[in-house]
Amino acid sequence: METINFYKTNEKYGSLSNFSKHEVYYYRFWKTSEHAFQGMKFYGLSYDHELLIASSETPHEAAKLGRSLSPIREDWEEVKTQIMYEILMAKFIQNYDAREVLFSTGKNKIVEHIKNDSFWGYGGDGNGDNVLGMLLMKVRDELEKKYDDCIIEKLPPEKKFPEYTENDIGWRMGAGEDYLKNWTLWFNGLSKEDQKKYKIFHFGKP
Numbered sequence: 384m385e386t387i388n389f390y391k392t393n394e395k396y397g398s399l400s401n402f403s404k405h406e407v408y409y410y411r412f413w414k415t416s417e418h419a420f421q422g423m424k425f426y427g428l429s430y431d432h433e434l435l436i437a438s439s440e441t442p443h444e445a446a447k448l449g450r451s452l453s454p455i456r457e458d459w460e461e462v463k464t465q466i467m468y469e470i471l472m473a474k475f476i477q478n479y480d481a482r483e484v485l486f487s488t489g490k491n492k493i494v495e496h497i498k499n500d501s502f503w504g505y506g507g508d509g510n511g512d513n514v515l516g517m518l519l520m521k522v523r524d525e526l527e528k529k530y531d532d533c534i535i536e537k538l539p540p541e542k543k544f545p546e547y548t549e550n551d552i553g554w555r556m557g558a559g560e561d562y563l564k565n566w567t568l569w570f571n572g573l574s575k576e577d578q579k580k581y582k583i584f585h586f587g588k589p
């Protein structure tokens with residue numbers, strides 16, 4: 384088994400970094416998964432801080448803000464790993480090209496090669512916890528297993544809500560609106576080949 388190190392976003396495995404340019408929808412739209420992670424430190428606590436991070440231009444700015452603004456959520460240490468997992472799931476479901484990079488790591492070990500972070504990364508001497516690498520491997524293994532099933536199980540909006548007509552107000556509010564928004568993000572994140580497969584499965588033609 385090889386070890387795959389990643390750090391800089393312009394390198395081969397750069398899409399695995401939270402700093403890679405992949406938009407994520409997680410409670411709201413964020414420019415990168417780093418924006419999402421840093422913003423969640425203030426979720427339900429300070430909308431102003433959340434908004435400041437959401438509107439920051441780069442993931443570096445988002446990280447700087449997230450590490451300097453205060454106070455952060457009291458439960459942050461307990462919830463941060465689960466939140467990172469959910470954000471990564473969202474990122475790799477919603478971004479086909481990033482998912483391809485993740486899948487290209489095969490069964491190999493993934494390590495965030497960062498010297499000054501011994502929680503999320505390898506920590507300089509290899510004794511770091513590498514939590515980000517562990518989560519990426521978990522997301523990779525779960526998505527690889529479920530992806531095909533997911534394509535088949537996720538109903539098109541018109542099949543999920545057969546009572547709604549094409550211009551129904553139900554698509555612009557409540558459950559119909561949420562489903563349509565999430566479904567569109569999910570569908571747009573599929574490869575062209577998977578979109579075709581999905582249409583054939585549900586509608587009998589691409």
Ligand SMILES: Nc1nc(O)c(N)c(N[C@@H]2O[C@H](COP(=O)(O)O)[C@@H](O)[C@H]2O)n1
Pocket residue numbers: 401402417420446449450495497499500503515
């Ligand atoms: N590029 C980069 N620079 C650093 O200094 C880092 N610590 C990281 N690691 C990433 O930072 C995020 C966590 O930040 P907190 O310190 O918990 O606020 C997470 O995305 C790590 O992957 N990256």
